[in-house]
Amino acid sequence: MTTSPAPQAPRFPAPGHAAPAHAPAEVHAHHGPQSFWTRYVFSTDHKTIAKQYLFTAAFMSIFAVGWSMLIRLQLAYPHNTWPILSSLFPGLYQDGVLLPERYLSLTTMHGTVMVFFVISLALVSGFGNFIIPLQVGAHDMAYPFLNALSYWTIVPACLLMMVSFFVPDGAASAGWTAYPPLSALAEAGSGLGQTIWLLAMAPFIASFTMGGLNFVATILNMRTRGMSLMRMPLTIWTLFYASVLGILTFPALTAAAIMLLLDRLGGTSFFLPAGLIVSGQVLPHQGGTPLLFQHLFWFLGHPEVYVLALPAIGIAFDVLAAFGRRPSFGYRNTVWSILAVSALGMIAWGHHMFTSGMNPYLGEYFSIVTVLITLPFSVIAINLVASLWRAEIRLHTPMLFALGLIAAIGVGGLGGLWLGTATSDMYLQDSYFVVGHFHFMIGVVTGFGIFAGTYYWFPKMFGRMMNETLGRVHFWLTTLGTFAAFMGMHFLGMGGYLRRIYDPTTYRYAQHQPLNVFISYALLLAALGQVLFAVNLFWSLFRGKRAGANPWDATTLEWTTESPAGHNNWETLPTVSRGPYEYRTDNAPAGFHPQGEVEAAG
Amino acid sequence: MIASARTLSPDARQPVPSPVGGPYPMGLMALLTTVGMLFAAFTAALLVRRTGGDWTPVRLPRVVVFSTTCIVLSSIAVEVARAWLRRGMLADSVNWLAGSGLLGMLFLGGQVVAWRHLALRGVFLPSSPHAAFFYMLSATHAAHIVGGLGAIAWTLNRLRRGAYSPERHAGFTHAAVFWHFVGAVWLYLLILLIAF
Helix, strand or coil, rough: CCCCCCCCCCCCCCCCCCCCCHHHHHCCCCCCCCCCHHHHHHCHHHHHHHHHHHHHHHHHHHHHHHHHHHHHHHHHHCCCCHHHHHHHCCCECCCCCCCHHHHHHHHHHHHHHHHHHHHHHHHHHHHHHHHHHHHHHHCCCCCCCHHHHHHHHHHHHHHHHHHHHCCCCCCCCCCCCCCCCCCHHHHHHCCCHHHHHHHHCCCCHHHHHHHHHHHHHHHCCCCCCCHHHHCCCHHHHHHHHHHHHHHHHHHHHHHHHHHHHHHHHCCCCCCCCCCCCCEEEEECCCCCCHHHHHHHHHHHHHHHHHHHHHHHHHHHHHHHHHCCCCCCCCHHHHHHHHHHHHHCCCCCCHHHCCCCCCCHHHHHHHHHHHHHHHHHHHHHHHHHCCCCCCCCCCCCCCHHHHHHHHHHHHHHHHHHHHHCCCHHHHCCCHHHHHHHHHHHHHHHHHHHHHHHHHHHHHHHCCCCCCCCCHHHHHHHHHHHHHHHHHHHHHHHHHHCCCCCHHHHHCCCCCHHHHHHHHHHHHHHHHHHHHHHHHHHHHHHHHHHHHHCCCEEEEEEEEHHHHCCCCCCCCCCCCEEECCCCCCCCCCCCCCCCCCCECCCCC | CCCCCCHHHCCCCCCEEEECCCCCHHHHHHHHHHHHHHHHHHHHHHHHHCHHHHCCCCCCCCCCHHHHHHHHHHHHHHHHHHHHHCCHHHHHHHHHHHHHHHHHHHHHHHHHHHHHHHHHHHCCCCCHHHHHHHHHHHHHHHHHHHHHHHHHHHHHHHCCCCCCCCCHHHHHHHHHHHHHHHHHHHHHHHHHHCCC
């Protein structure tokens, strides 16, 4: 932890431009904050905020994984009773039987919390905050105060989500997509929990937007000398596009949530058609259309998939280069392909709605655009695989997870072809094929990205290495468990099993209950693997081997500062004279050229 | 290690702005983009909803003419305040900026009166889809006006304490840009609500 003041560097010193008048006042002598509260709790240091995000996401993931275990228990043994669960969770179980409404709450909250409060928080907000200033060569984010504000906005959102389990009628149960009319009508069974769900999404969106503004401004404005756009590591590129997508698409969810809230509480009919009959009573609503909500939701919902998946892919590119000891294959192609994927991803949302009753010609358009995404995405996938061509692989834990990520993209991506094509999706819509597919793409791919990033940057975060043996066991348990389970779900879906069904033995035409049991045990195995991860994390925090500044012999900028990185990242910002992945160059004495160097202080 | 001269400028200690972004306020641009997308989403919703068969336009209360005038004058006042600052007339700049904030508050007051007028006519949120859109859009917009007023108050405070100079007042400019933007959004919403 350095406490010496850094050189007084105005942020925008270029002559001839209107520099901000407040710039000189804003440049503090960068002392590390001294008190416990300013240093660890209300810190504006991007690394502290990143750790806060990561630990918050880890905390929320305990609940989200726990709920999935209850779901799998119900799906494997729908007719058993579990008296012990009745006493543990009296709101969910009655006489040892899971209440059907609460089963829907569990699936809803598992999806919501995993997508918005675990993966978004860890992968985008967590790693984004940690790695953007370190990899572009900045002392901190562009707006450090806004950064702290965005973290402290997420905390009430998390608390609200958790509280909704304890209100009358339980947590939201209309699915993570919250389709009206179900989500709009208290008469239809969506109670206070659904209102709280909507109110919790508001601070989440506000926080994520503030974070996105910060990321974009930092990446574009705060790069160090010589860090041109085409020298940025791919993690930065993917986080940049993820932020831009979030800025462009989250407002659609905001608008939809406001209108849904007014439909619930204000008596309006934005999404409610005429003639709704609930419990024999005709409701007074008229003129609205639930399809409007679906369009607005998926205008966010589909790009959100890329918001989650792209940073994981970016981390994989960094890790593959560092542990394959060769430059990332096709860097420029990858950069442009990520742009193409993001742009096409914004106009393809309708493939979530093929069976919703929208115009079939519109569906054909969405089909074509969706399948078009295959082209740039294949370039990305091929570049991931080709980054292994003639690689001298060092098979450490981050590399294992990066390799697993490639496998998951292969399986998940091929499944996407069937779902993006309207003709085959008509059959597969809402089946376990979909569940298996999206768990590969935004469960395994993103999860492996998080794990690869954690094992890779842990030394930079805490100055210690994580345990390799535990890491390997964690990798294999996670891989075997998730691949077996989610591949199994594809088969269930082709057999006709639909998602969100309380009792899978009700199907007379499909009797694959043993496969359901197998999937449940596979996921239990994967969940147990995460216990090892937690043990490894806390053990390594205190007992891990001390790490040097650059334990992986990696080239990117974050490895030029000490581990853990000090308050100001560098006393003197490094200068960049090379691309991000110059491994195995002939004239490099250490076998690689670091991207930056710390100049002698002057 | 020696870096090529192409990438180094004479004073290597300071981070120079990069070619893209540079001194331009990318954070502000991103903020305007996301606020713009919010109202674009509402616009899409309105265009879809008005085909619902029960779309009966509600006559807007006349007080919106007053509030609209206030918000336009307020934007002009901000620009006058900036012009005075560029000429080094700090006291005049402070007065005009304060006046602009006052006009912004009058705009908010006008919106509240508009809601009261509608309510007195018996037009409430659920009365008709057009009324629902008027209440919802004007309230969402008012929330952004409150944010803009916060920016003006912040700027006014810094201006009075002499934090801005005729040459360097980017923070002032950014607040002004945001204020013009939310003002323009109101004009757009008004046209949208009158046209349909």
